[in-house]
Amino acid sequence: MVVGAGPSGATTALLLARLGHNVVLVDRARFPRDKACGEGVMPPGVDALRRMGLYERVLATGARPLRGVTYQLPGARPRVNVPFPVPPGGGPAGGLGVRRTTFDAVLVEAVRDEPRATVREGERVTGLLRNASATVTGVTTTAGEILGRIVVAADGLHSPIRAWSGLSVPPRARMRYGLAGHWGVATSARDAITVTLAGNHEWYEAPVGPDLLLVSILSYRSRHPVTAREYAAAARRSVPALRGAELVSGPLGAAHFHQRVRTVAEGGVFLVGDASGYDDPTTGDGIAIGMLLAERLAKHASDFLSGRISADAAAAGYARDHAVLVRERRRLTQLALFLARSPSLGRRAIGRAARNPAALGKLVAINCGYETFRDLTPRDWLSLAGI
Ligand SMILES: Cc1cc2nc3c(=O)[nH]c(=O)nc-3n(C[C@H](O)[C@H](O)[C@H](O)COP(=O)(O)OP(=O)(O)OC[C@H]3O[C@@H](n4cnc5c(N)ncnc54)[C@H](O)[C@@H]3O)c2cc1C
Incomplete structure (x- = not known):
């Protein structure tokens, strides 16, 4: 059973x-x-x-078919698109919202x-x-x-x-929590997940229907947390696509992930x-x-x-x-949390990846189980460190 x-x-x-x-x-x-x-x-x-x-x-x-992930800093500069890798044995690449x-x-x-x-x-x-x-x-x-x-x-x-x-x-006691809500936003031009690294929290946008955008926040607990009550206003301030958009459902929350x-x-x-x-x-x-x-x-x-x-x-x-x-x-x-938690490192890593996304692409492939950390070269590590 x-x-x-x-x-x-x-x-x-x-x-x-x-x-x-x-x-x-x-x-x-x-x-x-x-x-x-x-x-x-x-x-x-x-x-x-x-x-x-x-x-x-x-x-x-x-x-909605997804072709990859876009990583960016607030204001969308810098910004880097990482396509999903093709599986090792061939076949279609891509995720789904x-x-x-x-x-x-x-x-x-x-x-x-x-x-x-x-x-x-x-x-x-x-x-x-x-x-x-x-x-x-x-x-x-x-x-x-x-x-x-x-x-x-x-x-x-x-x-x-x-x-x-x-x-x-x-x-x-890992004090991370998440909130997720759905917004009425046209999504026909979107075919990627967008991740915005914003200091002690990240915003995630995913098209999940023809006019439906999922917007979630993952955050460390801080002195000024984004609570469920503040979610809609904080999302509108941080995600330009939401200005003037309607919150259709949510937010729903979860915490104590580890x-x-x-x-x-x-x-x-x-x-x-x-x-x-x-x-x-x-x-x-x-x-x-x-x-x-x-x-x-x-x-x-x-x-x-x-x-x-x-x-x-x-x-x-x-x-x-x-x-x-x-x-x-x-x-x-662990590596993603380390980068998310160190704003200056995250900024450098994305800045470097905007010029050469290969190392970030390998991390996405590791997340898919298509590559391993052994496939990262010293040059990739330097690139991830923003060097
Ligand atoms: C903010 C946030 C963002 C996330 N983003 C993503 C993402 O983009 N992509 C992704 O892949 N994952 C994401 N995840 C993780 C994803 O939601 C989970 O990994 C996934 O749902 C796990 O599936 P599961 O079947 O193991 O458990 P669940 O989907 O949680 O299902 C568990 C089920 O067990 C039932 N249940 C619990 N207790 C009992 C009981 N006593 N008796 C009977 N039934 C019970 C519940 O009702 C529930 O239906 C995210 C999670 C959070 C919190």
Whole structure:
């Protein structure tokens, strides 16, 4: 059984059902549901959608193809465009700007279409069921009990299941928070995410529909934070496209991003997506990595459920794949936060990249999992340092 029907949980449930297993997918929310997000799906997430045969269905909801990321300082000077890289094996490059309401609903509908899957919405999981040897055998919910040979926790950043199963590591006090709102702005001329580094915070703009611009802020807590009440005025002051525009929905918020786990699989519980550990949304890859992790988890879980390997082997195999998928991305997030936190370094790095964007392009490729830090040359490091 799978708890949480966001992109990580829905992908896991869909793939397990397609591999021939009976799956229950349960979420406390009813879909379509909204969530604070920058709503950019990075290229590996788009690749995963294509593998699942869902790319066209997502596009039909009004999702917007994205060709890259534009980094800039306030006032748009300097400004550098970094195109998304082509995947190593070839194929189309590009991300997608999506509305979480429709994007997540497409995935949940795809699960519902599978004869072996049951979707239960509006049902909150309240605890874990265990057998005599303390292995988790299911969950209790607001509607009763659900048993499962494995329990997949895809219940998000502040995962209750991660806490109940003893897999959480106490979080470090990283005081970052985010707010996201939708604005009525013509987006036909936009085909990139725009990131504006503005001192102790960043603004993100993403086209997510024909006349819909998502504008989010990620910030360190400061003496003068941008609160939800001040979001609209601060966004209008900082993002020129919003002057005179209408705030259509939001803002929604989230905080305490840095979450770590002792292990990602143990005692019948498998953690996936944000529930399996998180750093910060700054690199915008949470949806994509959640779907990639779900693919690996579905494979190992299926091997166990089909009797090909033991539960311990499935847990170990998934933990190995998880480490490989997140290692370089976590380093990249640390580097991005370092640059975001040091205004003078960020300014120099973008100034240098405006003249030669190759090094910044390699960082975007690392974020996609197409390159690694080993591919950065000393010249690239100097360029990132603004030298
Ligand atoms: C401000 C901000 C900007 C971001 N920008 C981007 C971006 O541009 N691109 C990107 O890829 N990522 C971005 N992210 C991160 C992205 O939103 C997450 O990484 C992604 O949603 C993780 O998906 P998930 O399926 O793991 O969890 P979620 O999408 O959070 O889904 C978890 C689900 O679990 C359910 N649930 C929780 N508890 C229970 C319970 N007890 N019982 C039943 N159900 C439960 C919830 O209702 C929810 O539907 C951003 C995040 C923030 C906060």
